[in-house]
Amino acid sequence: MDAFLEMVKAKDPNQPEFFEAVTEVFESIKPALDRHPEYGQAKIWERIVEPERVIMFRVPWMDDAGQVHVNRGFRIEMNSAIGPYKGGLRFHPSVNLSILKFLAFEQVFKNALTTLPMGGGKGGSDFDPKGKSDAEVMRFCQGFMMELFRHIGPNTDVPAGDIGVGGREIGYLFGMYKKLRNEFTGVLTGKGLNWGGSLIRPEATGYGAVYFAAEMLATRDETLEGKVSLVSGAGNVAQYTIEKLLDYGAKPVTISDSSGYIYDEEGIDREKLAYIMELKNVKRGRVKEYAEKYPNAVYTPVDPAIDYNPLWNHKADCAFPSATQNEIDGKDAQHLMDNGVYVVSEGANMPSTPAAIDIYKEHKILYGPGKAANAGGVAVSGLEMSQNSLRLQWTREEVDGRLHNIMKSIHRQAWETAEAYGYPGDLQIGANIAGFVKVADAMLDQGLV
DSSP states (O other), X not given: OHHHHHHHHHHSTTOHHHHHHHHHHHHHSHHHHHHOHHHHHTTHHHHHTSOSEEEEEEEEEEOTTSOEEEEEEEEEEEEOSSSSEEEEEEEOTTOOHHHHHHHHHHHHHHHHHTTSXXXXXXXXXXXXXXXXXXXXXXXHHHHHHHHHTTTOBTTTEEEEEOTTOOHHHHHHHHHHHHHHHTOXXXXXXXXXXXXXXXXXXXXXXXXXXXXXXXHHHHTTTOOSTTOEEEEOOOSHHHHHHHHHHHHTTOEEOEEEETTEEEXXXXXXXXXXXXXXXXXXXXXOOOTHHHHHHSTTSEEEEOOTTSSSOGGGOSOOSEEEOOSOTTOBOHHHHHHHHHTTOOEEEOXXXXXXXXXXXXXXXXXXXXXXXXXXXXXXXXXXXXHHHHHHXXXXXXXXXXXXXXXXXXXXXXXXXXXXXXXHTTOTTOHHHHHHHHHHHHHHHHHHHTOOO
């Protein structure tokens, strides 16, 4: 195993995020590799860490002042053993090959857990939509799709949204795809309801993380009722995590964005949540305005001088990291433990560092890793693909019911697999092994391709 990981690192020495993801998965699936020597003989390890295809291209676009800009576009088509590539597009200045390969690698196993026939992929650009006009975002999206359209399709690769890519961006991307291909197909998910989208899609990741937390608590005969919950982020995932927590009778007390975070000891109720949604989705404002509207809340700006995130240093029962990768390090995790948190359900992709995960396990808390706990988003994307293929639209209740059942199934798979491999209660190992085995077996069945 050490030699294999060194080989991966030597091939891509400047891709730390990707190497971290590979290390996390392979260290936890060692029991499966020991039990299945056929995986080693067929070089499944070596094959599964190499993307089937990496697409990188330039995206020139013009701003409202007539100035030309050039960004990089990417699509990582990681693995299609169980279905067409499926995964989001991220528009953010931090986007690079390492981050997208890490996200695509994680997506392969996450999608395998959903019970739906989807492979794994990821893409995006270092373009930053913040501060751009609608016209500028439209021109960039159209330029991006003018290259991407050659590589995607409803039976090949079906992108979705991610950070920086919401309903506005999906609309512009889909419009250009339709024009270029002269066809109306379900090639993107997260579409508007009037043109092929699915109910519950915006809510899905946040709802799913809460459903997963409820399943974890059920193993201890507990519920979310009355649980004080820390939530990071203020986008779709965080907003709908808060909404579903309120449905379950929990008490969310935090939100955050890149400028800082809000701590509202009284709790974020439905009226305050409605304000957050208008602030972030319509006005595209900053969370500090929440404290101006609700003076009892405390706003803390980001302080680069400190080596921890104070959002995770409040008394609580549950934590829902819903912002971005590596937002909880070892020091933050210790603060969570010291403040009584015993449930962590990851709404973001890989928000906890390896040091943080070690602390969760040392304290034997209920830990839902991202590839399991936040799989609700891609699950409903898969349900959107199904509806597009059927030329039907299911009701809100039907989609939400299917999502709830999928999250229960993911928890059950992770729980039972962990038990079967001798690690009872370790949902990280259970989820990784369950997803890996499904993909590895499909790769064996399909031969050396």
